Amino acid sequence: MSAPWTWKRPSGDGKLRFEPGVLARANRGILYVDEVNLLDDHIVDALLDAAAMGVNTVEREGVSFTHPARFVLVGTMNPEEGELRPQLLDRFGLCVEVTGITDPGERVEVVKRLMAFEADPEAFMAAHAAEEKALGEKLAAARERVARVTVDDAELTAIARLSIALGVDGHRADLVMMRTAKALAALDDREVVIRDDLRRAAGLALPHRMRRKPFEAVGVDPEIVTSILGNAA
Amino acid sequence: MTGRESWSETAVFPFTALAGQDEAKLALALAVVCPALGGVLLRGEKGTAKSTLARGLAALLPEAGFPGGFVDLPLSVGEDRLAGCIDLEQAIAAGRIVCQPGLLARADGGVLYVDEINLLPDHITDMLLGAAANGRFRLEREGLSAEVPSRFLLVGSMNPEEGELRPQLLDRFGLCVDVAAIRDVAGRVVLLRDLEAFEADPRAFVAAGMQEREAFTRRLTRARKLFPAVDLTGPAREKIVAAAAEAACAGQRAEILLSRAARALAAWTNKPDADPADVADVAELVLRHRRRQLQPPEQQRQEQHADPEKNGHPDQAQASPSEAKPQDGAGRSPGSAPAKEPPNPDDNDPGQGKAESSKLKEEVFAVGEPFRLKPIRIRRDRIRRKAGSGRRALTTTLERQGRGVGARMAEEIRDLALDATLRAAAPHQPSRRKILPDGPAVRIRPCDLRERTREKRMGTLIVLVADASSSMGASRRMTEAKGAILSFLLDAYQKRDRIAFVAFRGSGAEVLLPPTGSPERAYRLLEALPTGGKTPLAHGLFTGYRLIETELRRHPSTIALLVVISDGRTNVPFRDGKPLAEALDMAERIGRDGRLKSIVVDTEPEHMNALGLAGQVADALHARHVKVEDLRADQLQQLFRTGRDEVAPFP
Numbered sequence: 100m101s102a103p104w105t106w107k108r109p110s111g112d113g114k115l116r117f118e119p120g121v122l123a124r125a126n127r128g129i130l131y132v133d134e135v136n137l138l139d140d141h142i143v144d145a146l147l148d149a150a151a152m153g154v155n156t157v158e159r160e161g162v163s164f165t166h167p168a169r170f171v172l173v174g175t176m177n178p179e180e181g182e183l184r185p186q187l188l189d190r191f192g193l194c195v196e197v198t199g200i201t202d203p204g205e206r207v208e209v210v211k212r213l214m215a216f217e218a219d220p221e222a223f224m225a226a227h228a229a230e231e232k233a234l235g236e237k238l239a240a241a242r243e244r245v246a247r248v249t250v251d252d253a254e255l256t257a258i259a260r261l262s263i264a265l266g267v268d269g270h271r272a273d274l275v276m277m278r279t280a281k282a283l284a285a286l287d288d289r290e291v292v293i294r295d296d297l298r299r300a301a302g303l304a305l306p307h308r309m310r311r312k313p314f315e316a317v318g319v320d321p322e323i324v325t326s327i328l329g330n331a332a
Numbered sequence: 333m334t335g336r337e338s339w340s341e342t343a344v345f346p347f348t349a350l351a352g353q354d355e356a357k358l359a360l361a362l363a364v365v366c367p368a369l370g371g372v373l374l375r376g377e378k379g380t381a382k383s384t385l386a387r388g389l390a391a392l393l394p395e396a397g398f399p400g401g402f403v404d405l406p407l408s409v410g411e412d413r414l415a416g417c418i419d420l421e422q423a424i425a426a427g428r429i430v431c432q433p434g435l436l437a438r439a440d441g442g443v444l445y446v447d448e449i450n451l452l453p454d455h456i457t458d459m460l461l462g463a464a465a466n467g468r469f470r471l472e473r474e475g476l477s478a479e480v481p482s483r484f485l486l487v488g489s490m491n492p493e494e495g496e497l498r499p500q501l502l503d504r505f506g507l508c509v510d511v512a513a514i515r516d517v518a519g520r521v522v523l524l525r526d527l528e529a530f531e532a533d534p535r536a537f538v539a540a541g542m543q544e545r546e547a548f549t550r551r552l553t554r555a556r557k558l559f560p561a562v563d564l565t566g567p568a569r570e571k572i573v574a575a576a577a578e579a580a581c582a583g584q585r586a587e588i589l590l591s592r593a594a595r596a597l598a599a600w601t602n603k604p605d606a607d608p609a610d611v612a613d614v615a616e617l618v619l620r621h622r623r624r625q626l627q628p629p630e631q632q633r634q635e636q637h638a639d640p641e642k643n644g645h646p647d648q649a650q651a652s653p654s655e656a657k658p659q660d661g662a663g664r665s666p667g668s669a670p671a672k673e674p675p676n677p678d679d680n681d682p683g684q685g686k687a688e689s690s691k692l693k694e695e696v697f698a699v700g701e702p703f704r705l706k707p708i709r710i711r712r713d714r715i716r717r718k719a720g721s722g723r724r725a726l727t728t729t730l731e732r733q734g735r736g737v738g739a740r741m742a743e744e745i746r747d748l749a750l751d752a753t754l755r756a757a758a759p760h761q762p763s764r765r766k767i768l769p770d771g772p773a774v775r776i777r778p779c780d781l782r783e784r785t786r787e788k789r790m791g792t793l794i795v796l797v798a799d800a801s802s803s804m805g806a807s808r809r810m811t812e813a814k815g816a817i818l819s820f821l822l823d824a825y826q827k828r829d830r831i832a833f834v835a836f837r838g839s840g841a842e843v844l845l846p847p848t849g850s851p852e853r854a855y856r857l858l859e860a861l862p863t864g865g866k867t868p869l870a871h872g873l874f875t876g877y878r879l880i881e882t883e884l885r886r887h888p889s890t891i892a893l894l895v896v897i898s899d900g901r902t903n904v905p906f907r908d909g910k911p912l913a914e915a916l917d918m919a920e921r922i923g924r925d926g927r928l929k930s931i932v933v934d935t936e937p938e939h940m941n942a943l944g945l946a947g948q949v950a951d952a953l954h955a956r957h958v959k960v961e962d963l964r965a966d967q968l969q970q971l972f973r974t975g976r977d978e979v980a981p982f983p
Contacts, residue, residue: 144407144451151383151447156406158413158435182846185493186448189378246532252521259520269379269513270523277524 122146122155125170135174136183143187146172150190189268192275194307237286245285250277250292257297261327265319267308275304298328343534347388348548349541350381351523352514358600359507359617360389363485364398365555366596369506369589370464371486373449373497373621376511382489383447385511389487390443392545396552400442400484403435407451412751414459415471416480420751423758431476436463439484449488450497457501460486464504493853506589507614508621551600559599564591564606571608579619589618696862742783752782792829793847793883793890796820797876798897800837801867804935810863813897813935816960820895821854832879833857836872838865839904843875847883869902869949870915877922884927892928896955899936900945912945919952930955 121130122145130146132138138146149155155168172191176183188194200206216223258276279300280292287296305319347357356374363372374382390402405414416434423429435444436459444460446452452460463469463482471478486504490497502508514520530537564572572594576586591606593614598606739752757780764775796817804810817833824831833845833854844857873896880892906914922930930953934946938959950957 140451141408141453144448147448148406148408152404156404158406158409163413182843186378186491250528255521255524256517258524259517262520263515263517268377270381270520271379273520273524274379274527277528 122149122168123166130170132174136176193303241285248281248284272308276300344391346541348544356509359509362596367485371505373505373508374489380511386445386487395549402443403439405446418755436482437480440482444484445487450490450495507617555599562595562598567608571611575615739782747784749782749784756780794893795832795876796895797834797872800835802864834876841871841875866904867902868904870906870918873918894930897933900949916952923954934959
């Protein structure tokens with residue numbers, strides 16, 4: 100993310116040209132940041148700007164340029180190495196805690212698959228091609244369907260009540276829960292959001308938006324969720 | 333697609349269609365009616381549509397007859413683009429020195445919007461302030477010299493959790509709004525429905541709100557016309573003086589802004605004169621950010637102080653001699669035994685007693701009065717540290733990290749600033765082309781070379797590690813310790829240091845606050861910090877040290893200070909050994925790391941049987957050992973004074 104432009108000799112017209120950076124290349128795609136919590140602050144600022152606006156504006160080193168930068172932000176981090184700034188954390192729609200598998204049988208399966216892949220990557224890919232293709236098609240269909248998915252007032256009310264009861268900052272949690280529930284419904288071949296979509300959406304959208312209190316486990320109080328969304332069917 | 337904001341689509345969510353946020357809308361309207369108000373600051377938690385409001389306003393301005401444009405200042409803006417710089421293409425092609433106007437010039441007569449304004453780098457903020465204060469600025473660079481007009485309405489938004497705004501910049505904002513989320517269910521559902529509709533079909537949504545929008549812009553246009561003729565009634569003037577005096581604002585600025593805002597409101601409501609009611613309606617907008625900075629939230633403080641009997645134990649000072657009989661250093665601290673049952677004699681409500689004994693005793697103590705920290709000790713500490721780290725100071729110049737903030741001429745170029753180099757070479761191209769006709773496209777000489785200057789985070793990080801175990805509950809020591817911590821927070825705020833906060837109690841330590849520039853967050857956490865449980869000192873030291881290590885890995889030039897607030901007692905083993913021995917061993921290991929300095933703030937009360945354990949911890953850490961009482965600058969002076977009085981009788 101240093102100089103945002105290049106000087107191109109071949110054209111010979113003495114004109115400055117903007118050289119797209121990472122944010123421009125991520126447009127309409129996925130921007131993946133490993134160890135997102137270790138990013139330098141000024142990079143995080145640029146990321147926040149772009150993530151908030153859907154455009155990246157470059158106003159430095161003599162360059163004034165704006166380009167679209169709409170991307171799905173995917174970050175990974177190890178919380179032991181430091182936390183993420185709240186403003187950036189909030190930009191992530193969903194948050195998942197990844198833990199190691201503890202079931203011995205499953206662990207063996209993981210190692211087996213890894214070995215199979217390493218031994219013959221092509222054969223392994225071929226063996227899973229059908230599965231991959233099916234998933235891709237399912238995603239494409241869901242993407243097409245999601246615009247038609249509707250949410251009842253009752254479900255929206257539950258979303259709002261949940262956010263208020265849990266004391267989440269701002270409205271982003273509500274919005275993300277609504278969108279996630281719709282996406283889940285679309286993935287499940289439905290065009291109406293049901294209560295179970297909300298329950299799953301809450302689990303993904305809320306954990307990283309909870310306000311921390313000293314010596315209280317961070318996390319969503321399951322009692323509050325159950326009291327508002329009811330028990331899982 | 334998830335993870336994307338509906339209000340960030342290219343289509344702007346209509347200002348007038350946004351549910352709620354009436355105060356913010358009013359403030360923005362008033363600032364457009366009277367741009368001399370200087371601007372609006374939207375403060376608030378994340379996700380409260382702050383930037384949606386600002387950008388929505390921008391879309392309205394042309395229709396409201398507002399002359400200027402809207403400039404959205406990105407945080408990564410460089411000095412060159414903010415102030416303007418030489419036009420590189422013209423310079424190289426024709427050898428002409430032509431100014432390429434910057435954003436400050438473009439904002440002239442319009443709105444300059446800065447999202448996350450509290451994160452703007454200092455050198456950019458300085459330029460912004462200069463232009464905002466004078467309505468113009470002087471451009472002097474690369475052979476350019478010009479006086480550039482730059483009058484703009486400044487609109488900023490920020491989340492106070494991310495750090496505070498510099499007071500000078502805060503003062504530039506005539507109006508300030510604390511934006512909050514809608515708290516009632518129905519309102520939130522309406523907002524969700526609106527966003528859903530806008531997302532599905534932005535054009536239809538905008539069209540549906542057209543009437544409302546037109547009414548709003550008509551009103552804005554009319555108010556703008558009316559404003560110059562609006563006067564203040566006599567009682568309104570009196571009200572203004574009274575309101576400014578009540579808020580104890582320095583200077584005349586508050587009065588001037590109050591009268592402008594009140595007149596703008598009268599114009600907005602189509603009245604010929606502003607009356608006291610108008611003043612009352614705008615008073616909060618003008619005054620809320622001008623009251624003395626960093627007062628802990630008024631209301632909360634009063635709640636805490638309202639019932640000192642319950643929070644602290646004022647009569648413990650007298651009762652303590654019988655209680656403080658330490659058995660052994662590693663064992664149970666004197667406070668923990670009586671803490672099991674409420675030591676306060678007034679506290680014999682049976683229901684409460686039962687509830688308390690059924691689970692771990694836990695209390696939340698009030699935050700003691702903050703005091704001015706005696707400055708010299710820590711200061712000297714820092715200087716010595718800096719002097720001792722000469723080698724690292726050298727390596728930081730080699731670090732090619734950080735935000736590029738400018739360029740300079742240098743003997744030896746390590747980090748070339750290509751843009752500045754080209755700009756320096758540009759005006760000479762025609763003449764050099766004559767001398768060297770077959771040279772490269774751009775002929776660069778050594779004298780053109782410029783080195784990039786980068787903002788180096790030479791900041792100080794203070795990691796506070798505080799004992800929050802039940803032993804701190806005795807004799808209001810937690811209240812006093814909290815006061816000491818708050819004082820560190822205030823001091824850090826003034827020096828723009830960053831601060832982190834670790835508390836230990838029960839079976840471990842927890843990072844309550846990762847390194848941050850926001851003392852506000854720290855204060856909230858401090859206030860809510862409960863006291864109770866055992867005392868795992870080693871865990872606290874370990875966790876605090878790990879924070880510092882992480883920070884040093886990211887920013888090797890950070891000056892790190894570990895502040896341990898404890899009486900040195902501990903009764904939880906870190907591994908399987910004796911708690912005290914383990915804690916001292918941990919302290920010694922940390923003490924060996926030359927990259928950080930430590931201070932132990934000793935909370936053990938002055939006492940006959942004082943154990944002096946904190947002193948041992950301090951020795952192991954190679955830390956300065958200070959009694960919590962001695963931190964107070966004012967009390968120290970008092971000590972000197974009484975000392976002199978006592979000495980006086982002897983000539």
